[in-house]
Amino acid sequence: MTWANRLVGLLLxxxxxWLWPMTNRFPGSAADFPRVVLAVIAGLAxxxxxxxxxxxxxxxxxxxxxxxxxxxxxxxxxxxxxAAAVYAMRYVxxxxxxxxxxxxxxxxxxxxxxxxxxxxxxxxxxxxxxVFQQLLNVPLSSTRLFGG
Amino acid sequence: xxxFVVLAAVFDPMNLxxxxxxxxxxxxxxxxxGLTANLGVALLLPVTFTLDxxxxxxxxxxxxxxxxxxxxxxxxxxxxxGTSASAATAIDGYELTRQGRFDEAIRVATFSSVIxxxxxGVALLLLAPPLSLISxxxxxxxxxxxxxxxxxxxxxxxxxxxxxxLIAGAVGLWLxxxxxxxxxxxxxxxxxxxxxxxxxxxxxxVIGLFSVSQALLMCEDVHSSIQKAGPTNTRKWRYxxxxxxxxxxxxxxxxxxxxxxxxxxLPGAGGDIGAWVSYNEARRFAKDKSQFxxxxxxxxxxxxxxxxxxxxxxxxxLLTLGIPGSATAAxxxxxxxxxxxxxxxxxxxxxxxxxxxxxxxxxxxxLLMGIVGMMIAKRMALVATVPQTILVPIxxxxxxxxxxSLGNNIFDVYTMLVFGLIGYFMRKGGYSPAPLILxxxxxxxxxxxxxxxxxxxxxxxxxxxxxxxxxxxxxxxTVMSLVGALRMEWTRVRFDRANRKDKAETSPNEQSxxxx
Numbered sequence: 001m002t003w004a005n006r007l008v009g010l011l012l013x014x015x016x017x018w019l020w021p022m023t024n025r026f027p028g029s030a031a032d033f034p035r036v037v038l039a040v041i042a043g044l045a046x047x048x049x050x051x052x053x054x055x056x057x058x059x060x061x062x063x064x065x066x067x068x069x070x071x072x073x074x075x076x077x078x079x080x081x082x083a084a085a086v087y088a089m090r091y092v093x094x095x096x097x098x099x100x101x102x103x104x105x106x107x108x109x110x111x112x113x114x115x116x117x118x119x120x121x122x123x124x125x126x127x128x129x130x131v132f133q134q135l136l137n138v139p140l141s142s143t144r145l146f147g148g
Numbered sequence: 149x150x151x152f153v154v155l156a157a158v159f160d161p162m163n164l165x166x167x168x169x170x171x172x173x174x175x176x177x178x179x180x181x182g183l184t185a186n187l188g189v190a191l192l193l194p195v196t197f198t199l200d201x202x203x204x205x206x207x208x209x210x211x212x213x214x215x216x217x218x219x220x221x222x223x224x225x226x227x228x229x230g231t232s233a234s235a236a237t238a239i240d241g242y243e244l245t246r247q248g249r250f251d252e253a254i255r256v257a258t259f260s261s262v263i264x265x266x267x268x269g270v271a272l273l274l275l276a277p278p279l280s281l282i283s284x285x286x287x288x289x290x291x292x293x294x295x296x297x298x299x300x301x302x303x304x305x306x307x308x309x310x311x312x313x314l315i316a317g318a319v320g321l322w323l324x325x326x327x328x329x330x331x332x333x334x335x336x337x338x339x340x341x342x343x344x345x346x347x348x349x350x351x352x353x354v355i356g357l358f359s360v361s362q363a364l365l366m367c368e369d370v371h372s373s374i375q376k377a378g379p380t381n382t383r384k385w386r387y388x389x390x391x392x393x394x395x396x397x398x399x400x401x402x403x404x405x406x407x408x409x410x411x412x413x414l415p416g417a418g419g420d421i422g423a424w425v426s427y428n429e430a431r432r433f434a435k436d437k438s439q440f441x442x443x444x445x446x447x448x449x450x451x452x453x454x455x456x457x458x459x460x461x462x463x464x465x466l467l468t469l470g471i472p473g474s475a476t477a478a479x480x481x482x483x484x485x486x487x488x489x490x491x492x493x494x495x496x497x498x499x500x501x502x503x504x505x506x507x508x509x510x511x512x513x514x515l516l517m518g519i520v521g522m523m524i525a526k527r528m529a530l531v532a533t534v535p536q537t538i539l540v541p542i543x544x545x546x547x548x549x550x551x552x553s554l555g556n557n558i559f560d561v562y563t564m565l566v567f568g569l570i571g572y573f574m575r576k577g578g579y580s581p582a583p584l585i586l587x588x589x590x591x592x593x594x595x596x597x598x599x600x601x602x603x604x605x606x607x608x609x610x611x612x613x614x615x616x617x618x619x620x621x622x623x624x625x626t627v628m629s630l631v632g633a634l635r636m637e638w639t640r641v642r643f644d645r646a647n648r649k650d651k652a653e654t655s656p657n658e659q660s661x662x663x664x
Contacts, residue, residue: 004577005577008315008577012315012319019322019337022336022337023336025334026329026332026334026336027329027332027334028331028332029331029599029602029603030329030331030332030334030336032598032599032602033325033594033595033598033599034322034325034336034337036598037318037321037322037325038322040314040318040321041315041318041319041322044311044314044315044318045315047311048311048312048315051311062309062578063575063576063577063578064365064575064576064578065365065368065369065575065576066368066369071368072368072576074367074368074370075364075365075367075368075572076364078363078364078367078540078544079360079364079565079568079569079572082544082548082565083562083565085548086548086558086561086562086565089558090558094549098545098548101541101544101545102541102545105540105541109367109370109537109540109541110370110371110537111535111537111538112371112535112537113535116535116538117537117538117541120534120538120542121538121541121542124541124542124545124546125545128545128546128549131195132195132549132553135198136195136197136198136553137198138549138552138553138556139556140549140552
């Protein structure tokens with residue numbers, strides 16, 4: 001994952017270069033601590049870049065999940081669908097949006113036991129309704145509170 | 149502290165219910181391979197918002213200890229540790245299951261976990277109050293150095309890669325500076341987004357980094373976890389340990405509980421380290437070492453008592469100094485702050501009744517965990533085989549509800565999703581989310597200490613910090629932890645290099661053998 005470490009190092013250095021001028025506008029001592037932190041991030045990012053350029057200093061890959069880039073397709077699709085469901089909540093409220101998300105995920109995740117999927121998902125929605133909406137008074141059914 | 153008030157509070161129906169809910173939730177979450185105590189605490193945190201602070205903390209701490217114990221079910225029945233802390237249990241536990249003795253393995257795991265957890269609760273009760281006295285001597289310089297030390301130790305030890313751990317911690321510190329500056333009221337790094345003025349909320353970040361990222365990682369291999377439970381016997385289910393089992397494991401239980409307590413107090417070292425150290429020690433002390441790996445109940449007792457002994461003791465530095473001893477303790481630190489409690493001496497003076505109720509409740513939770521655990525253990529084989537296609541949507545929806553319920557604000561849900569994506573890439577790249585969370589929590593403490601030190605310092609701020617004995621000790625400890633991590637990393641670099649060299653040497657040989 002040398003390329004990933006290199007990319008992260010470059011991104012962090014880029015972020016520091018972008019954020020540093022913002023601290024010039026901060027009044028009094030408000031800029032001191034962020035500057036120290038940004039300097040530390042820059043230093044560590046530089047260390048990571050240097051390390052990624054010296055192969056004998058690189059550690060073996062230590063991340064979780066699968067190594068192939070193609071493995072990220074489904075997780076990113078699921079996250080995008082979840083974000084879309086959250087966006088839809090402002091128009092159709094929480095429960096219909098979540099029910100729609102469940103229906104889409106049933107096919108996207110290719111659940112083998114569809115009955116178990118539907119029953120457990122419905123059970124979870126009932127739990128959310130009873131605990132969050134009824135017991136904790138979280139206004140899940142209100143579209144107005146969701147910004148719509 | 150009034151002992152009668154504390155005891156009455158422990159047995160208050162609301163608090164007992166909170167303990168029970170925490171224990172059951174913890175057992176289920178721990179029993180599901182892939183779901184961790186961190187994820188459980190993060191998901192349950194929003195449910196505790198409307199609860200009384202004592203009940204809230206009891207529920208979260210009960211979940212923490214029960215999840216660590218619950219991890220042993222999947223480890224024993226499926227050889228798939230429910231949590232990383234149960235990995236050592238899987239070695240001998242699954243062997244016993246294969247021999248048709250899974251009831252014995254579960255029983256030993258249960259009473260070992262209960263003893264380990266109760267010992268850690270007693271350690272918390274005895275060690276935390278005197279240690280909290282030290283916090284009275286803390287000023288700005290000490291608090292600043294304490295935050296730096298906490299971040300360094302979690303960053304270097306918890307992640308396994310020093311630079312990556314420190315980067316995660318530093319990014320967490322930077323995230324804590326987003327929002328209105330408390331002194332001047334000036335918006336910092338808000339990029340014109342009004343919702344960022346109040347800063348980045350801790351709960352959506354925790355849920356995103358731990359829960360959503362876990363769901364996304366599960367999506368990568370969504371059909372892989374459908375496993376069949378190992379062979380189980382139909383012998384009569386025995387709830388209490390046999391005398392022979394107690395006799396065989398008593399020495400190990402004492403030793404491993406003490407090891408677990410010690411490891412838990414060390415910031416950054418979690419249940420997995422405690423379990424492995426104890427397992428190795430039990431093997432070293434064993435008369436018949438050949439039994440280890442072939443279904444030794446001593447091995448299970450060592451690992452399970454130690455990983456539960458870590459849970460209570462990891463709260464010692466958390467409650468006294470505000471340094472969490474594990475990733476879950478880091479989330480619990482956020483929970484304390486969300487519920488208006490600040491770690492330090494006041495927890496043992498002003499809020500003594502709450503703190504002691506929580507500690508005694510934690511000891512009770514360990515006992516209840518054993519009883520409930522033995523009652524549902526037979527069914528846990530079924531829970532542990534729930535496919536990931538069912539778990540992923542449930543985690544995602546509970547994450548949405550959890551982050552929304554914080555302030556009934558949709559912005560928090562988007563924040564959670566963004567941090568879910570960040571957490572997913574972090575974990576794929578080998579960055580532990582724990583230092584980032586800790587940076588976000590300790591950021592305000594570090595900044596306040598730093599800015600006050602700047603004001604108070606007659607000369608250079610570094611000399612002001614070094615002028616304090618406690619701060620100086622913390623500087624030395626920080627340097628020592630960095631040097632120690634550097635040495636560990638250098639050893640790993642050399643090990644990896646040797647591995648790569650070996651592979652490079654063996655592959656041409658294999659190739660030539662194949663050609664011949």
